[in-house]
Amino acid sequence: MRFEPIDRPAQAFQQSVTPDHIQRIARRVFGRDAVSAAELGLGMYNTTYKVTIEGRDRPVVMRFAPDPARQARSERELMRNEYATAPYLAPIAPLMPRIIAADWSHELIGRDYMVQTFLDGVPAPDRLPSYPRPTWTGFFRRLGEITRTVHDIRGPGFGPVAAPTYRTWSEAVAGALHELAADAEDAGLHGADLRKAAALAESRSDVLDEITEPRLLTGDLWTVNTMVAADAPEPTLTGVLDLDRTWWGDPAADWTIRMANAKKDERLAFWEAYGEPDRTPAAVWRSVIYEIRHLGAIRLERHRHGQTDGVSRSYDDVAAALAEID
Known part of the structure; x- marks a missing residue:
């Protein structure tokens, strides 16, 4: 798999994941391997990748929350908050990425993550x-x-x-x-x-x-x-x-x-x-x-x-x- 993380200092708040994490999540969610994963620089909280999956025409987005120990009280479990909000945002659903999968189990990685559709534009x-x-x-x-x-x-x-x-x-x-x-x-x-x-x-x-x-x-x-x-x-x-x-x-x-x-x-x-x-x-x-x-x-x-x-x-x-x- 081609893996393109953003090079950040070791003490940076946003922390990359490994190619193995991406691969295991791809297999869990899609039953297929990831072909490439490029970290996206936008956003200052979660760590986000554009991922291509074997046999899929369109890429997907994998987003990883910070490690729980790094989350402040006022920002705790923001990804879970986003997930809980999705049904209320139905009036603007055509503008939003669709959630393909969400995993709070920490079985594959010790962080919450979501997989979403990739927005055009x-x-x-x-x-x-x-x-x-x-x-x-x-x-x-x-x-x-x-x-x-x-x-x-x-x-x-x-x-x-x-x-x-x-x-x-x-x-x-x-x-x-x-x-x-x-x-x-x-x-x-x-x-x-x-x-x-x-x-x-x-x-x-x-x-x-x-x-x-x-x-x-x-x-x-x-x-x-x-x-x-x-x-x-x-x-x-x-x-x-x-x-x-x-x-x-x-x-x-x-x-x-x-x-x-x-x-x-x-x-x-x-x-x-x-x-x-x-x-x-x-x-x-x-x-x-x-x-x-x-x-x-x-x-x-x-x-x-x-x-x-x-x-x-x-x-x-x-x-x-x-x-x-x-």
Whole structure:
């Protein structure tokens, strides 16, 4: 088998698997050998391979979760969360890779893994820059439509889809902030600012608990998790992938909403399809709490990838956010 891993430092968070792992999984799932496996560089959490299988016309994707001991509290079993979310994402199923197999047994490798269909198209970050920026509006309008479709899906409670749900939204938000603080401290970072935000969420639970109906949040949907047509005259979104950070909660807390609000550029077309956001004082207060949660997750990711300047900036960013609502 031709095997093409990405060369990473030994201490890197993402760890390659071996050709033998790929081969054993191919035989378990398909009853056939793998012909080749090339590691894909996109994504910063799971380790992903494009794999060709003997006798199959199309390649498949094999994705491997980090070793359980390397997973933080706030990111535990994200692949299982993605798997649990798949039935809820039926309204956008034509855009999603289909799950062929999932294995949590750790019999063949001590990590969770999934095998999925390979999406056509090109990763949006690779293709979008080749188009004139004014043509990007259609892409962002479509992203707004997809996000609205997901946010219209109702759930049974608050919190990660696969985990036990919280009774109220305030409990879910405070719980997430406490987990992020603990993860930061486990990594040798400061978490006091995140605990302060959790205390604020608890003390102002009435504002958070104006959200009474859990909706599905994509968790991580933006350009990096989309595919576009390779040769279309304008950016044409053809696929959505890696929705492993899904939550039940307030749509305004979604990463997608944060990114849509980040700049006043072509992404304004997002709101034409999605609908205008809530700008009431309560919604604005909640949005700051949500921003702190995002910043806590960013802090952990930057630390994981050795971005010390980014970790340092996160403290200033959280302090500025706390000053708005404290």
